[in-house]
Amino acid sequence: MTELRPSAEGLRELPLAGASLLLDEHAWPTARADALFAALQAEIPWQTLRLRIFGREVDAPRLACWIGDADAVYTYSRTRFEPQPWTPSTRRLRRELHARLGMDFNSVLANLYRDGRDSMGWHSDDEPELGNEPVIASLSFGATRSFQLRTRNTPRKTLTLELGHGSLLMMAGRTQALYQHALPRRMRVTAPRINLTFRQINPRQHRVP
Secondary structure, X not given: OOOOOXXXXXXXXXXXXXXXXXXXXXXXXXXXXXXXXXXXXXXXXXXXXXXXXXXXXXXXXXXXXXXXXXXXXXXXXXXXXXXXXXXXXXXXXXXXXXXXXXXXXXXXXXXXXXOOOOOEEEEOOOOHHHOOOOOEEEEEEEOOEEEEEEEOOOOOEEEXXXXXXXXXXXXEEOHHHHEEXXXXXXXXXXXXXXXXXXXXXXXXXXXXO
């Protein structure tokens, strides 16, 4: 499934030419989102990832963890990531997404932005193991942060979303092929944010860097 449509469960379609992008700002009520943030922060074995950028290794400006089924190996920025086991909360959220969307995800990238100094640079989630038109469910808990999208061929910022506590953003169709996205620094933000991007990895398409 690569086409997403708004559902009765709160997802609304966002205007982005050629893309399939849906948002529910209040997918999890505040009390549940609070509990999930605390559980995820405690359960996940957060680490500083080493990425290869322009021929050299650097520390990613955030904490992260790759979680999933045993065969959901992922390569990002020419670095191979072996999945950590599902935690109780990520497993529950996986089941909730299946019940709500009718979709199976076998992995999730967890990112912890400790404050506004942590960030994510411009990129597309277009690795071969994700398939031609990946469906990605992005869950946000904690501080509200700006999520930006721009066109790939002639980089031009086209959309900025303020992703808040308990929100769900769905990206599918040609979104990754046509656009890049980023989470820029926001020095006035002092609180942490956890973002989970659930994905379906095809192990047969894994490419060793």
